[in-house]
Amino acid sequence: MENSDLESVAQEVFAALADPSRRSILATLAARGPATATDLAAQLPITRQAIAKHLTLLAEAGLVIPEPGERRRVRYRLDSAPMKIAQQFLGALARDWDGPLAALRDRLR
Template sequence: MPPDNEAIAEQVFVALADSSRRSILAVLASGGPATATDLADRLPITRQAIAKHLALLTDAGLVIPEQGERRRVRYRLHSAPMQVAQQFLAALARDWDGPLAALKDHLEGSA
């Protein structure tokens, strides 16, 4: 995996490590683009905390801010960084498959 993709995957994993950010992403996935105020109305998180989480999600590329009417910013999901993280995990899983199968065969053979 190219170094820039590794950095993207790392940012995604950091973003997904927090349950509040996962909740924000889930609300955006189910309800479409929303403002920080909309998200605060739907989640048990203050608007200020949501704004901080949205900044990190924006930095990770998982959400994209879009200017709406009356200077309201709406956030929408952006899946490309998630796909990079999925590719990272898939490559990691492939790298583990061979050694894990060999270990299983070894353990079963010595039993």
């Protein structure tokens, strides 16, 4: 995957994680496993309609995968692949800063 592709995925992940409600949804899915929007609404202080909108955005970012369930109910499960790409992006960014920051620290000493 090219650097611009990595950056694009990372950007979508960071945008999705910027909202505390979406982070709560992801944390709940991580702790309790796949769930429907109705299941999540019963566990979180968020309306079902708001959860459905957040799940759509999380799915667009690739962080959750909708899976058809019984009686046309869609269950959502986590997908860690985009998060790993975002971590790689942050790791590369940190490496780019390590040298200049070390040089600055040495110069200030």
